[in-house]
Amino acid sequence: MECYRSDVVSPAGSHRVPGGRAAARRAARRGRATGRTDPVRRLLPQALVVAALAGGTSAFVAQDKAVRLSVDGDRRTLHTYADDVGELLRDENVPVGAHDIVAPAPGERLASGTEVAVRYGRPVTLTLDGERRRVWTTAHTVDGALRQLGVRAEGAYLSASRSAAITRRGLLLHVRTERTVTFLADGHAHTIRTNAATVGEALAAAGLTLRGQDTTSVPQDSFPRDGQTVTVMRITGGEEAREEPVPFTTVRRADPTLPKGTEIVARAGEPGTLRTTYRVRAVNGVRQRPRKIRSEIVKAPVPRIVRVGTMTPPPTAAGGPADGLNWRAMARCESGGRPDAVDGSGRYGGLYQLDQGTWHALGGHGRPQDAPPAEQTYRAKKLYQQRGTSPWPTCGRKLHQ
Structure with missing residues (x-):
């Protein structure tokens, strides 16, 4: 000292x-x-x-001066020979810092009867309406600190009671002032005064409930600001699947058993099915644009297979006596000129009503009614060169008309 x-x-x-x-x-x-x-x-x-x-x-x-010294409300009267307030405080071992209040100021001269007051600053970590900061106060209670800091506490939430003491070590204090928040829901405005910590809490205080996929225009864990308007979005919807065809491809295969220029569909193609699933929803009754979730092939397309002839016709199939005959007339007589015609028994088919055994003997594949017209005529000419008009006892005479 x-x-x-x-x-x-x-x-x-x-x-x-x-x-x-x-x-x-x-x-x-x-x-x-x-x-x-x-x-x-x-x-x-x-x-x-x-x-x-x-x-x-x-x-x-x-x-010698008689003065009154008050340190944080602890008052005493003492005699001193100090010339000014600062010297008095040093003599009395009363340290002061940048956040403390001394009145009169340390440089003021002392006179007998002077009253000197020292009020120590106290650190307060204040979170006010979601914003955290460190402040200093010389108040001894929470209520005094709020008044000193100019914080409007009417209707506010306080993490400590107003009468709670603030020691020189400081205090952690959360304050949420009362604010006006408006919720727009179901076509109505709901305005409340609240000191809630989140939009979700304020929503509950307004008596509003979210169901299913319902949400709000701002995050529910965000801090509600004074004068803020929040829209409640009623959401309905689910998943919707749409199917569309997937085109099949065509596979062309060379076939040396067929004459050049001849094509036969060995297998018909079938389109596949693509299923696309969308998420659909309506917000407050307004349908939103669907959002694609996934796509999958539920039925694979079947390729069409076409046999393409590569065989060169033998000399007997061209330039012979069969070329000058009226094959069109005989075809009209046998089948009405229809390449896919089949008789009532199901045994004979094609333009010239050949049975399957004869067709295969002539080098054909499958059924005659499935072959192109050119191939059917080619095989019929070969048969004529072998047997004449005997395979067509009724319509054979048409060849010479």
Whole structure:
């Protein structure tokens, strides 16, 4: 602890001797020690010391001040020789910092009757309406700190009671002031005053419930601001599947058993099916654009297979007597000119009503009614060269018309 600083006045009364009472006492002892060796020289310093002490006593009395010191509300009256407020606080071992309040200011001079007040600052970690900051207050309670910080606390949520004390170590304080929030739901506006921490809590306070896929225009865990308008979106919907055909491909295969220029469909193609699933929904009754979720082939397409003839016709099939005959007339007689015609028994088919055994003997494949017209005529000419018109006892004469 620092000693009080006092000034001692010299015998003439015109100068101050630094050091106060302690210095005067040391000077007196030095005088007595000198006097032991020289009586004459001893008497003069003693007289001077007596005079100095007498004058110093008057100065001490004149500089003694009665002041009142209040430290955080703890008041006491004391006597001091300090010249100003700062010296008083140092003498009394009262430290002050940048966030403390001293009145009068430390540089103000002291006079008897002066009242000095020290109020220590207290750190408060304040989260106000979702925003966190560190502030300082000299208030001793939460209520005093709120008033000092200008925080409107009517209807507010406080994490600590208003009467709770704030120590010099500080306090964590959450404050949510009362705010006006409007919810637009089901065609109506619902306006409430709330100190809720989230939009979801405010929604519940307004008596509104979300069902199924319902949601709000802002995140439900966000902080509701004063004057904010939130739309409740009623959502209905689910999944919807749509199917569309997948075209089949055509596979062309060379067939040396068929004459060149001849094509036969060995297998008909079949389209596949593509199923696409969409998420569909309506918001407050308004249908939204579907959103594609997935696509899958539920039925694979079947390729069409076409046999393409690569065989060169033998010399007997061209340039012979069969070429000059009226094959069109006989075809009209046998089948009405229809390449796919089949008789009532199901045994004979094609333009020239050939049975399957004869067709195969002539080099054909499958059924005659499935072969192209050109191939059917080609096989019929071969049969005519082998047997004449006997295979067609009724219509054979048409060849010569």
